[in-house]
Amino acid sequence: TSSTVGTTTASSVNAKSAVDIKAESIDQHDTAVMTGSLGVGAAGVAGSVGIKVIDTQTSAAIGANSKVNTLSGYNGTINVLSDASLALTGASGAVGGGAYAGVGAGLDLTVVNSVSSATVGDGAVLHGLDISIQALNQRDISSMTVAGGGGLVGVAGAVSVIHVGGGDLADQGSQALGQSDYEDSEGNTQREEDVMSYAQGLINTEFTSAQVAQEVSAPAQGDTVAYVGSATMLATRDIAIDAQAKHDVDVNSGALGAGAVGAGAGVVSVTYNSKTSAISQNATLSAGDDVGVKAVDKDESTHTAWWLEQYEGSGQRALEVNLTDGDDFGVQAFAGSAGIAALGAAVAVIDRDNDTSAEIRGGSTMAVDRVDVFAQRDRYNRSASLGAQVGAVTVGASISNVSNDGQVLASAGGTIGSEGNEGSVLSVKAIGDNKNDVMAIAAAGGVVTATGAVATINGASLDLDARIADDATINLKQSNVFGESVLDANTGRVDMTASGINADRAFADGNSIGIGVGAGAIETRVATSSEADVVVGDDAALEVQGLLTLSANVRGAELGSNNIYSPNNSAESRGVAAGLIAGVASSVAISEQDVSSGVSIGENASINAGRITLDSEALGGTRARATGGAFAGLAGVNSINAFDLDHY
DSSP states (O other): OEEEEEOOTTOEEOOSSEEEEEEEEEEEEEEEEEEEEEESSSEEEEEEEEEEEEEEEEEEEEOTTOEESOSTTOOOEEEEEEEEEEEEEEEEEEEEEESSEEEEEEEEEEEEEEEEEEEEOTTOEEEESSEEEEEEEEEEEEEEEEEEEEEEEEEEEEEEEEEESSSOOOSTTGGGGOOOEEEOTTSOEEEOOOHHHHHHHHHHTTTOTHHHHHHTTOOOOOSEEEEEOSOEEEESSOEEEEEEEEEEEEEEEEEEEEEEEEEEEEEEEEEEEEEEEEEEESOEEEESSEEEEEEEEEESSOOOOSEEEEEOTTSOEEEEEOOOOOSSEEEEEEEEEEEEEEEEEEEEEEEEEEEEEEEEESSEEEESSEEEEEEEEEEEEEEEEEEEEEEEEEEEEEEEEEEEEOEEEEEEOSEESBTTBOBSEEEEEEEEEEEEEEEEEEEEEEEEEEEEEEEEEEEEEEEEEEEEOTTOEEEEOOOOOTTOOTTTOSSSEEEEEEEEEEEEEEEEEEEEEEEEEEEEEEEEEEEEEEEEEEEEOTTOEEEEEEEEEEEEEEESEEEOGGGOEEESEEEEEEEEEEESSEEEEEEEEEEEEEEEEEEEEOTTOEEEEEEEEEEEEEEOOEEEEEEEEEEESSEEEEEEEEEEEEEO
């Protein structure tokens, strides 16, 4: 889908009421692929593949050297809006049954590149009552894959792969669509198309997020971009440069294999890369009221935790499992198997890299009231894997992992206010939350049983940066309000803030019950980093009549009931293994956290203000809990380890 609208280069447009330039794309795709096979005499083999490759590019633009409302008497509002909305629903299912063998395999592959950009080209001149440059991008993706196999040998595999943005496709599920050779009707060897390689090629070429930005000469790369080049924009009231992205992902994969030999595997892999940018690049902006440059990137709705926090009298948390689904970013994998020999694996993986930036890069910016530079990114990730096996000999594994990276940047540069034409208030804020929940549960029962459950959060980083750029010049003065002093005035001030919360929790539970031998290995690992920095750049010059406040704070712990601080980094492992002959259980929980904040003033910077306040706070807290039990008639071996690691 491609939707593009805008003025051409060096065009002239004038309207007394309003100039509305709007590009809108609404994409809704539903796919359902189901298949079944029943082999009465021998084997039943069924496979289903659902593939969606979506490229949506939406662009609203005022071209280079264009003029809008420059004639006398024409002062209508100017709105440039790019609005992209994408809703994908996919379902894939396969069931195979046979006297000897039943094989069912289902795959749902989704590759998405959705770009929304609102731009003003170099040399353009805009006059208006209000001027708004806005890019919106909303994605709602859901996928379900199920598979079943039954027979003397029952095998089932269900794979869901979601890939958004650039980068490499995840490894999980790639073998399901590999290349294969075959002979055509003339006996010549041919090679079938490798769908994964084809999709990867699209990502590397046509599906680059920078494509739309390059077409409008915007150096800012991203999939949600509001960009103003070296243009001139004069507004009687407000100027807004605004980029907003929203995400909602829900993926489920489940498999069940049953037979004398039963095997089931459910795999979910989500790779999600995005960048949201609101940028003024060497522009001249002048507003009678406010100038706002804002970039907001959010997961939809509120976070639904995999467990609810309850505080006991001692202040320790009791964990209550809660499988309620919410409108956040969630994946679930399920695997079950039953037979004389039962094998199962459930894997759920989320890998995200998201940057959010709001920047005034050079140029001149003047607002009588406020200049707001605001960047916000909120992440709410859920990953869960659940496996169950029943048989004489059972082996089960449940693996769940989340990785989350990216920067939140708010930066003000160039000249903001000038001597004799000072502004009033400058606000620069970088705000962000990371909230990740990971759960892995595995259970096995039989004569000889073995289970493994692993829940990990790797590299969950929160990087917040609010800054005055190098060589920036800031001039702000106070309004003459009777009775106000320098210390209580709301004008002539600079407020800079970098603030965020990083809350990451992993939970693994494994139970292995064998009539003869039971063995279980359970492990949780949480490794996070949180950093908040407020910086006044090198050679910057600030003249502020009122208050200058620089505040950096990041929290890895929260104040709960009874005034007890609760650590936000939490790893918990629980395992039980039992057998009449032997029971072996291993339970490991590791929680590691790196928290830092800082406020700094660069070399050769000059600051003159009525009052200066520098504030930096980093609050950290980790919690690791490992419990295990090994029970046996003859021999029981139990290993329990818990580690808390804090760095400030």
